[in-house]
Amino acid sequence: MTNTFKANVVHNNALRLRILPFIAFLITLLVGLVIVNNYHSLWEKEQSMLMSELVGSQASTIQRHLSRSFSSTYILKSLIEIDNGDVKNFNSYAKNIFNSIGSITNLQLAPNGIVEHIYPLAGHEKAIGHNILKDDKRRDEAALAITNRELTLAGPFQLVQGGTAVIGRNPIFLKNAAGEEYFWGFASVLTYLDDLLSATDLNTLKSKGYQYQLSNTTNETENIFAQSHENMGAAETIVKKTIEVPNGKWLLCMGREPQPWHHIALGLQILLVVCLSVLVTYITYALLRRPIRLQQLVDQKTDALHKLAFYDPLTKLCNRRLFNDLLTRMIATTERDGKRMALLYLDLDDFKRINDSLGHESGDQLLKIIGERLSSVVRKSDIVARIGGDEFCALLPNIQTGVNAAHVAEKILEAIEKPVKLGTHSVRVTPSIGITLAPDDGTDSIQLLKNADLAMYSAKENNRNNYQFFEHKLNTNTLERLILERELSQAVEKNEFVLHFQPQVCLLTQQTKGIEALVRWQHPSKGLLPPGDFIQFAEDSRLIIPIGTWVLEQACKQLKQLDQPNLIVSVNLSPRQFSDPNLLTTIKAALTNAGIEGHQLELEITETALMKNMANAIQILKQIKALGILIAIDDFGTGYSSLSQLKNLPADTLKIDREFIKDITEREDNKVITEVIIGMGHKLGLTVIAEGIETEEQLKIITQMKCDMAQGYFFSKPINLEALNNYLSEKQKKPCLS
Ligand code: C2E
Ligand code: MG
Ligand code: MG
Numbered sequence: 001m002t003n004t005f006k007a008n009v010v011h012n013n014a015l016r017l018r019i020l021p022f023i024a025f026l027i028t029l030l031v032g033l034v035i036v037n038n039y040h041s042l043w044e045k046e047q048s049m050l051m052s053e054l055v056g057s058q059a060s061t062i063q064r065h066l067s068r069s070f071s072s073t074y075i076l077k078s079l080i081e082i083d084n085g086d087v088k089n090f091n092s093y094a095k096n097i098f099n100s101i102g103s104i105t106n107l108q109l110a111p112n113g114i115v116e117h118i119y120p121l122a123g124h125e126k127a128i129g130h131n132i133l134k135d136d137k138r139r140d141e142a143a144l145a146i147t148n149r150e151l152t153l154a155g156p157f158q159l160v161q162g163g164t165a166v167i168g169r170n171p172i173f174l175k176n177a178a179g180e181e182y183f184w185g186f187a188s189v190l191t192y193l194d195d196l197l198s199a200t201d202l203n204t205l206k207s208k209g210y211q212y213q214l215s216n217t218t219n220e221t222e223n224i225f226a227q228s229h230e231n232m233g234a235a236e237t238i239v240k241k242t243i244e245v246p247n248g249k250w251l252l253c254m255g256r257e258p259q260p261w262h263h264i265a266l267g268l269q270i271l272l273v274v275c276l277s278v279l280v281t282y283i284t285y286a287l288l289r290r291p292i293r294l295q296q297l298v299d300q301k302t303d304a305l306h307k308l309a310f311y312d313p314l315t316k317l318c319n320r321r322l323f324n325d326l327l328t329r330m331i332a333t334t335e336r337d338g339k340r341m342a343l344l345y346l347d348l349d350d351f352k353r354i355n356d357s358l359g360h361e362s363g364d365q366l367l368k369i370i371g372e373r374l375s376s377v378v379r380k381s382d383i384v385a386r387i388g389g390d391e392f393c394a395l396l397p398n399i400q401t402g403v404n405a406a407h408v409a410e411k412i413l414e415a416i417e418k419p420v421k422l423g424t425h426s427v428r429v430t431p432s433i434g435i436t437l438a439p440d441d442g443t444d445s446i447q448l449l450k451n452a453d454l455a456m457y458s459a460k461e462n463n464r465n466n467y468q469f470f471e472h473k474l475n476t477n478t479l480e481r482l483i484l485e486r487e488l489s490q491a492v493e494k495n496e497f498v499l500h501f502q503p504q505v506c507l508l509t510q511q512t513k514g515i516e517a518l519v520r521w522q523h524p525s526k527g528l529l530p531p532g533d534f535i536q537f538a539e540d541s542r543l544i545i546p547i548g549t550w551v552l553e554q555a556c557k558q559l560k561q562l563d564q565p566n567l568i569v570s571v572n573l574s575p576r577q578f579s580d581p582n583l584l585t586t587i588k589a590a591l592t593n594a595g596i597e598g599h600q601l602e603l604e605i606t607e608t609a610l611m612k613n614m615a616n617a618i619q620i621l622k623q624i625k626a627l628g629i630l631i632a633i634d635d636f637g638t639g640y641s642s643l644s645q646l647k648n649l650p651a652d653t654l655k656i657d658r659e660f661i662k663d664i665t666e667r668e669d670n671k672v673i674t675e676v677i678i679g680m681g682h683k684l685g686l687t688v689i690a691e692g693i694e695t696e697e698q699l700k701i702i703t704q705m706k707c708d709m710a711q712g713y714f715f716s717k718p719i720n721l722e723a724l725n726n727y728l729s730e731k732q733k734k735p736c737l738s
Helices: 003-082 090-101 136-148 195-199 201-205 260-310 318-339 351-358 361-378 404-418 445-461 477-492 534-538 545-563 581-594 607-610 616-624 643-648 658-662 668-683 696-704 721-731
Strands: 106-111 117-119 152-158 164-175 181-192 212-218 221-225 237-243 248-256 342-349 382-387 389-397 419-423 425-427 431-438 467-469 497-506 512-523 527-529 568-573 602-608 631-638 653-656 687-691 709-711
Touching: 003 090, 003 106, 003 181, 003 195, 003 201, 003 212, 003 237, 003 248, 003 260, 090 117, 090 361, 106 568, 136 152, 136 164, 136 181, 152 361, 164 195, 181 195, 195 201, 195 221, 201 212, 212 568, 237 497, 260 318, 318 382, 318 431, 318 445, 342 351, 342 404, 342 445, 351 425, 361 382, 361 389, 361 404, 404 431, 404 467, 419 687, 425 668, 431 445, 431 616, 445 467, 445 477, 467 512, 477 512, 477 534, 477 545, 497 721, 512 545, 512 709, 512 721, 534 545, 545 568, 545 581, 545 602, 545 721, 568 631, 581 602, 602 607, 602 616, 607 616, 607 631, 616 631, 616 643, 653 668, 658 668, 658 687, 668 687, 668 696
Parallel strands: 431 467, 512 568, 568 602, 602 631, 631 653, 653 687, 687 709
Antiparallel strands: 106 117, 106 181, 152 164, 164 181, 212 221, 212 248, 237 248, 342 389, 342 431, 382 389, 419 425, 497 512, 497 709, 512 527
């Protein structure tokens, strides 16, 4: 991921984190308010429907009540018409009507418009004699009733006898003797307004918080004649209903007293919506933030992994992997641009010594400082990498000539050789630097690295602490030798060696008396290598010391595993091992660690090794012998030593070299030499072993020559411990006792 892309992602995430919660807030708020508003409208609608029903029911109660009371006038009117204006039965008629219809205050008869008869009369006496047609306030309705021959309603108004009431007047028309119709008078019914209202639920509703107002309109002015409160303006949900009355209309208005709890509930609902919106905003923010945080975590881990994969954790420099990648790219760019680049391959001289003497922590500290010094002397555009334990590389792009690279190499030498303080110690390390140029010395990374490595080795061989350019004369053999030497030193650390054993057979008893330990190198790519491929290198490079120590220890340990107390293991000692001052200590440690006795071990020293310094050799052999260990002279006959010199050696065994045995059947001279060696050996009290017995014929000849023992493919090739164990179980139940 590029930095710009990363920055864009971070910016977009931040924007999303700000905008989306805000949008969520707005949407929730909007939806919430719409819901609250709908709920509120629904509630108001319901209230107004309830109110309409209520007003309707109250209005119809009033109307029903009025028409019931008016119906009494029709009955009275009919009876008077039947009696042809005779009023003597009025009281009995009125009583019957009054009792059967109910909800009326009184019934009246007013012949010629003058009230003369009232039932019941008590309390209404004052009305007797009242001339309706002459009363200004009553005259209009009365005249209208006569004109229209219909019942008219008068009032509500104040009665002369007190109280507010409505009167229904029904005009009565009779016929005279001539058959002409004339106005007789009125049959009226009086109903107190209070009685009318008490027939409704208006007063009960008033106590429950409802308000009402009853009015009619006369001469276009509204006349309120009954009301629950002075002013209905404050009421809520006001609903009106018209009540049809004879010669006019009444209006019933009803409403509810203001209900503060409803407003509080509304306020609370809005508050709830706001709170919910805030909550949704927070949840949206948290939900959005989570994957972003996760992404950040993944990015961090990826970065860390990237660093681990491509950078050296100790020095923070590029590791081998990244370096190879960068090298390949730089070679391609250099080639494309027609320029030149340099690769500096640097190895610290004797770093192992510092690591071993001061400890790994100090070693690490030193590598860190070297890394820093290297980075400080090159340019920013150059690349420095740690590609192995104490191996560093520097890539210098765009150099003109090798002189530029040499200049950098000099600066590196100067910077590194300055003393380094490690705890209380002040140490000084030097590097050996190999330089290759591209495209001059190679155009691919493997080739360049190989050549730089080669040049670095040539710097090492050139007294170290210097730099060398790659030269084509560093031929393939040198290269292979150098590579082998390097691999061999790693093989010691990686424990890539194995031991094979070859039986040594007693010719008298045909039993295996000893086994020779022969080392092999399990090479990671080349497979199992015989000692001929590497022992000489090991000898030359001093690596034979650790390899030999390993062989000695393993040979003793594996003999112990065989659990054959009379079997002797022979181990080859190289000339350099033989002159190692620690040899005796190493041998003793090997015996002790394996838990075997000195007489179970035989050490083979080549004739040539002995001849180099006979006096010293005798000294060492004596010390070895003092431990009970047996001594064999290996490859005898090849070193041109005089047989007479043998008598001074504290040896036990003489091994006749394979060279004499090889063509013993054909060459008479070899036959004679072998016979002499055997005879000589016997004279000196040595056990003689013939090496390289491959055929029965060879075996026959050396047996006839009284050779003591034989070793060769005829019996067995060198084999691993498991195979040897099988061999021993099959071929020999008991080892030969000398
Ligand atoms: P060597 O000590 O003389 O060992 C005998 C060599 O002759 C072995 O070769 C063995 O495989 C080979 N050989 C035995 N019988 C026959 C046979 O019948 N025919 C043929 N053609 N060869 C036979 P190898 O294992 O390759 O070892 C070669 C030499 O390497 C050894 O010669 C010894 O000098 C050296 N070597 C082996 N192991 C070690 C070791 O651990 N330390 C040292 N310093 N040198 C070792
Ligand atoms: Mg040997
Ligand atoms: Mg030999």
